[in-house]
Amino acid sequence: MSSYPQAPITRGRTGIRRRDILKLGAAGVLGGPLLLAPVGAARAASGDKLTIGAIIYARDSQFWQQIERGMRDAAKANGAELLVGMNRRQLPVESQLVDDYMTRNVDALIVPPLDKQGTEAAAKLAKAKGIMVVEYDTQLADKSIASHSIGVDSFALASAVGKEMHDYIEKQLKGAASIGLISLPPMNANSGPRRDGMLKALSDVKLKVVAEVSGSTPEQGANGLENILQRDPHTQIVWASNAGTVAGAAVAATRSKAEARLYGIDMSQELASMLLDPKSNLAAVADQQPYRVGYLAVETAVKAKRGSNEKRYVMVPPKLYTREDPASVKQYLDLVKSLS
Known part of the structure; x- marks a missing residue:
């Protein structure tokens, strides 16, 4: 694998505001x-x-x-x-x-x-x-x-967070869980592989899929979580397939005081801050680097x-960020702050 330099690090402030998260799907498009x-x-x-x-x-x-x-x-x-x-x-x-x-x-x-x-x-x-x-x-x-x-590899990316979900279900939920899915729209090339990779990692636990909705933006993630909880307010786990839907679902979960534990794909500054927030439902995020x-x-x-x-296929390994490893999450925040 080719080497690459680390981006320079600068310090800054972070904060979570619902309007900032829900602007992720639209801000910048017109600029x-x-x-x-x-x-x-x-x-x-x-x-x-x-x-x-x-x-x-x-x-x-x-x-x-x-x-x-x-x-x-x-x-x-x-x-x-x-x-x-x-x-x-x-x-x-x-x-x-x-x-x-x-x-x-x-x-x-x-x-x-x-x-x-x-x-x-x-x-x-x-x-x-x-x-x-x-x-x-x-x-x-x-x-x-x-x-x-x-x-x-989208399958491997989703498998990484799926394995984290598997460990939680085995250790904390006695091998069975009710779960809601927020998948990417079917036309998205990553939709099927991400869904399949996550479910493959959970193939030997007992799952009750409460509902599966489609979305890619923070607003759709928030609406998706609300739809899942309407089906079953006691849904134990919600998986979302990109940064936008994870962020929207996490904000909605905090607002509604939902019990569901959240897992997702694609890291962001907002998600990193949520992983460090003891009041957040977010448990782990698999990132594409x-x-x-x-x-x-x-x-x-x-x-x-x-x-x-050069190689025909150059694969970048996924990186998993979890609530239990705050040091890695803070390193990610340093990188993101250096981009501003």
Whole structure:
């Protein structure tokens, strides 16, 4: 696995406000440029002037902010120019970004496929023009398009938090639990693997699934928890499949004084603060280490373009944060504060 530097650490204040959490799904979408913004123009000392065109979804969550920070740091460390555009979770915008990158003759395209099939047409055009395609976060259905894939196995990511849930059910609930699920929408490529990975880890305990709802935003997470508790107010565990739904569910659980213990995927500053809060229901979160994903995506593209034999699949191991390990949670907060 390639090495990568730690982001510089600065100190700051943290706080949890419901309106801040519920803004995660919307804030930032209307701010910032729609298309391309150069975020690091260091050139290779050898004169190898590589330009990397990268796409992120938005800057409305700490996940994508960490991805972008990792990309910036890798571009600077490897002497490449980096362009970053936001697809705003819309396929037409994603396609427009790819067109713009082709016009600019970038050397590599780094893309998190918004749809594993819908993104293929634009990615194929880039490859046909001689642009190296590097996919991250999710993968294209056609495995012949991308030269490299960077990311976390969603099944393994969910299994990590599933195992933590398993231990709690075995030790504290005598091997049986009532559980509610807040899954990603079915069209999301990570929906099935995350759900399956979590349930696989619980395959030898007795589960009563009270309800399963779909969502991806904090507001949908809050509504999802309320819907689950309406089915059974004594639901013991609620699992949510991304940072937004976990945050929304955790806020709703505190407000309603619910008994349910919460587990989820994708860390954020709000979730870290909740893990340190004895009044919160949040027990554990499995994280993709997005800073590392972003760093490795750019580093892999640059090294491969310069002739290095890089791995086709570069997997980043998931990291589990738990209430029982506050030191790791505080280290995560230091990283996030350094991004501001």
